């Protein structure tokens with residue numbers, strides 16, 4: 001199986017072009033194997049670039065534990081780059097099918113290759129049952145959640161996949177490895193959740209660190225950064241335009257007042273290709 005390793009600000013996945021390769025029989029099991037950083041290729045999971053009846057291509061994304069997620073923001077930018085650079089569809093605006101429907105992406109092309117991608121990530125989902133979370137009310141904004149004897153104020157947003165945002169004074173000081181698993185699997189999140197700790201610098205700039213559902217600590221989470229942009233508006237901490245610093249790099253976000261959609265802009269990088277013999 002031919003594969004390509006790509007990353008969006010350090011959020012790295014093994015990509016398989018299913019236009020050319022046979023669809024893996026068990027992508028969940030394959031994701032666990034290829035993501036292994038010692039015995040596999042190494043990555044935060046597996047992304048399949050598949051033919052679509054509704055769009056230029058379809059993304060399917062699997063975490064390092066084999067669970068399939070509805071969406072992946074950094075992954076979608078890389079899929080867009082692959083689709084353009086490898087000639088699947090040579091258009092500056094692509095339609096890509098994901099678990100949350102068909103999304104539009106705009107490409108910034110330099111020297112005939114995609115350098116940056118702007119994705120219309122769609123409308124955030126705020127109704128608790130649709131995130132999903134068992135918190136009551138119409139929105140979950142700074143709601144108290146006690147895990148491991150510690151109470152956090154969580155704001156919940158779905159961008160197709162579930163996110164919980166927690167504001168803290170110093171993002172670097174959070175013991176992510178220790179607190180991440182308990183928060184991800186808290187009973188209030190029936191399908192688990194991606195957890196983000198956010199430090200606000202100004203109304204348009206934050207630093208965030210992420211514990212991802214199914215993959216643990218990652219260098220970046222695109223859907224999470226969109227969730228942080230939305231949570232900042234809901235909690236009155238930040239404005240509709242945001243620069244987010246993540247461990248692997250920066251993302252530009254906007255929750256548009258005009259159309260209620262969230263826009264994410266950032267780079268996409270191809271690293272190497274190879275053959276997986278298993």
Ligand SMILES: N[C@@H](CCC[C@H](N)C(=O)O)C(=O)O
Nearest residue numbers: 069072073074161221222223
């Ligand atoms: N890193 C991704 C999100 C990947 C999926 C996530 N772990 C989940 O299970 O929802 C991103 O860039 O959005």
